[in-house]
Amino acid sequence: MKAHLTRRYWFAASHRLHSEKLTAEQNREVYGKCNNPYGHGHNYALEVTVSGPVAQDTGFVMNLPELDQVVKEQVLERFDHQNLNFVVEFRDVVPTTENLCISIFEILKRKMSGVHLDKVRLEETSKNSFEVVWE
Amino acid sequence: MTVYLTRKCEFSASHHYHNPAFTAEENQRTFGKCNNPHGHGHNYTLEITVKGDVDPTTGFVVDLKKLKDIMEREVVEAMDHRYLNHEVPEFKNQIPTTENIAIAIWKRLETKLNVAKLHRVRLYEMQDLWVDFYGEA
Numbered sequence: 001m002k003a004h005l006t007r008r009y010w011f012a013a014s015h016r017l018h019s020e021k022l023t024a025e026q027n028r029e030v031y032g033k034c035n036n037p038y039g040h041g042h043n044y045a046l047e048v049t050v051s052g053p054v055a056q057d058t059g060f061v062m063n064l065p066e067l068d069q070v071v072k073e074q075v076l077e078r079f080d081h082q083n084l085n086f087v088v089e090f091r092d093v094v095p096t097t098e099n100l101c102i103s104i105f106e107i108l109k110r111k112m113s114g115v116h117l118d119k120v121r122l123e124e125t126s127k128n129s130f131e132v133v134w135e
Numbered sequence: 136m137t138v139y140l141t142r143k144c145e146f147s148a149s150h151h152y153h154n155p156a157f158t159a160e161e162n163q164r165t166f167g168k169c170n171n172p173h174g175h176g177h178n179y180t181l182e183i184t185v186k187g188d189v190d191p192t193t194g195f196v197v198d199l200k201k202l203k204d205i206m207e208r209e210v211v212e213a214m215d216h217r218y219l220n221h222e223v224p225e226f227k228n229q230i231p232t233t234e235n236i237a238i239a240i241w242k243r244l245e246t247k248l249n250v251a252k253l254h255r256v257r258l259y260e261m262q263d264l265w266v267d268f269y270g271e272a
Contacts, residue, residue, distance in 0.1 A: 001268070001271065001272060002269075002271040003234045003237060003238065003266050003267065003268050003271075004266065004267040004268070004269075005234065005264075005265075005266050005267075006264070006265050006266070006267070007263060007264050008262070008263035008264070054232075054234045054235060054238065057154055057156065057157070058152075058154065058166075058230065058232070059152070059229065059231070059232035059234055059235045060232055060234060063165065065167065
């Protein structure tokens with residue numbers, strides 16, 4: 001039987017939303033406070049959903065320590081307590097939460113084995129969240 | 136028009152993970168602390184989502200009182216303040232992981248839920264860990 005398992009993680013990072021393709025005025029207009037020159041930070045809540053058949057011998061879709069290890073090594077260690085604008089993934093990409101969510105999905109998709117990555121959901125604050133779903 | 140309705144309830148239970156076909160070392164390696172022989176417990180949060188058309192007379196997808204009673208009778212009374220491995224029949228020969236508990240709850244409700252169509256069982260073992268089961272084979 002197929003079940004879907006979701007685990008929630010946390011990391012903290014700073015960013016500044018600024019596009020080189022826009023003028024200073026346009027950047028202020030589009031990004032508002034998020035364009036302030038020295039950046040600002042968030043506590044991001046990350047939800048990773050994987051699915052697959054429940055193994056007969058363990059009762060698991062995936063052994064949690066394995067999932068924790070992949071997320072820790074590939075995502076948390078990469079982004080936690082970093083200024084996202086200085087992380088290689090965002091050298092040429094604006095570190096909006098949309099782009100961060102896509103980046104995390106792509107990273108995990110490459111590294112996940114034996115289960116299907118259904119969804120990455122990222123909360124920037126308790127009032128806004130973003131999802132990338134395998135389609 | 137299909138509307139989805141979710142009802143939540145809570146129960147507390149203990150369990151441990153152990154596969155008798157594994158050696159002691161394999162059990163320890165696979166299940167870690169969850170293999171401790173005398174078990175440990177969680178406060179589980181269960182969300183049951185049903186779906187259906189809105190009844191033109193009542194404006195309801197489901198009579199909530201009836202849904203609540205079925206959840207209480209079929210799940211909470213059977214599992215609340217129980218040691219799942221020893222006291223719930225589904226787990227006599229099956230490890231009570233969150234995945235398997237969610238599937239067991241689906242099976243219990245599917246046959247008894249005569250008031251609406253079951254859409255999803257979501258079971259939180261804790262705030263940061265949950266399983267969804269949609270009845271998929």
